[in-house]
Amino acid sequence: MQINQGQRIKVSHLMPGEPCFSVNIAITAPGLTLDFACFGVDAAGELSDDRYMTFFNQPNTPCGGVALRPAAGNAAQFSIDLTRLPKTIERLVLTAALDGNGTMAQVTAGQVSVGQDRQPAGVFTFAGQDFKDERALILVEFYRKEGTWRMMASGQGFNGGLDALVRYFGSDVAAPAATGPVAPALDFTKRLNLEKRIAVEAPHLIDLTKKATISLEKVGLGQHKAKVCLCLDISASMSSLYSKGLVQAFAERILALGCRFDDDGEIDVFLFGINAHQPDTMTISNSKQYVPQMIRNYPLEGGTRYAKAMEAIRQFYFPHSNAKGNSPQVTASDIPVYVMFVTDGDTSDTSAVEAQVRASSYEPLFWQFMGIGKSSRPKQASRLSSMFGMGSASIGSSDFPFLDKLDNLSGRLIDNANFFSVSSPDEYSDAELYDLLMGEYPGWLKLAKQKGLLR
Helix, strand or coil, rough: EEEEECCEEEEECCCCCEEEEEEEEEEEECCCEEEEEEECCCCCCCCCCCCHHCCCECCCCCCCCEEEECCCEEEEEECCCCCCHHHHHHHEEEEEEEECCHHHHCCEEEEEEEEEECCEEEEEEEEECCCCCCEEEEEEEEEEEEEEEEEEEEEEECCHHHHHHHHCCCCCCCCCCCCCCCCEEHHHHHHHHHHHHHHHHHHHHHHHHHHHHHHHHHCCCCCCEEEEEEEEEEEEEHHHHHHCCCHHHHHHHHHHHHHHCCCCCCEEEECCCCEECCCCCCCCHHHHHHHHHHHHHCHHHHHHHHHHHHHHHHHHHHHCCCCCCCCCCCCCCCCCCCEEECCCCCCCCCCHHHHHHHCCCCCCCCEEEEEECCHHHHHHHCCCHHHHCCHHHHHCCCCCHHHHHHHHHCCCCCEEEEEEEEECCCCCCCCHHHHHHHCCCCCCCCCCCCCCECC
16 A cells, blocks of 8 residues: 555554554665654653654663564664553654765655554555655654554655654754763763764774663663773782783773763773873773773882872862862762772872872762772672662671772761672673772762762
């Protein structure tokens, strides 16, 4: 059956029986690249839950009602089971958007076919002559009316791309979770572009970013924005960890976290031994060989001093704050800084480090310390007890008494540090590590907001 633009028809008339069917999209557009998506919107016409935007990086809805199967070229197949959709979803809107330059006027032919068992029951066709400067299209819609699902062939164009479609549906996918800590939000379009870059430039990070996402969503930080900084020990005792590739693998895990916290695809890196250094940033483009190259440029040193690196980090992010730690005043920012601080030994400048931690408690900066030595896994297994009033000192001992002290340091505006230890950087699985990294950070965000550190 040929379906014309604007035509509406009951799904049951096209495909009698259970409304499970496929929508196949094929567009001929030489030189153009298209992204396909399905928006599940509510009665207000809004995408109130970003899990019901089905696209290349989120190919299934949580209910299983919509699934995307990309095909070669500018083509895709959506499998739809209307019976699985929650009652809050009133419409499914299938779209195409340009990735890159061009307009929909360059489309030479387009077809949307709907059917079951690979047999098309209805076909809607269109061409570039129907459009001008549009960069996105609403292709077809499935909507409820009087308890019955119907289909409409739309063919409506938008001057903007995917971001215009997101705004059109009133999406709040860039907003922080209402139940989570108050925090800045990622720009949806920039995040989408970063995910595309990861798929092309750093596919080894895809699984890591997905696992990081799960951990962040558990604590209401699925759309949270922050800068991520990795501070690495380059003292001589770290030699075997670098030579075995364990530091490189750990750095990739932190970069993946950074890719979920920010949309620029990079993290800042600082080093400390006897001195402090700031090498080039770690990016998705240079990630595979970042640590081996970095350690060639910054050879291991004979000593361990934290304070200079901590001061350098604070000066880098908050140049107008009091980095020396005297008479601290509140420094406010829109975006917090999460510092992953990795060491295999205690420092020789303890007083200076304590001063840095106390002073930085007046800044939107959180220190996550990880000591590499004796595992504290038994203590971490009981970590949830800290939620019920038990501090870290009461649930186990450590090979890093000074880092334990920083975790419970007095004289701070707010608690701005957490600590755990591992026998090796790869002791925890990816999922376990990301859960561990979010142990105290969400609580710190709330306190930072209350004290005016975060605007």
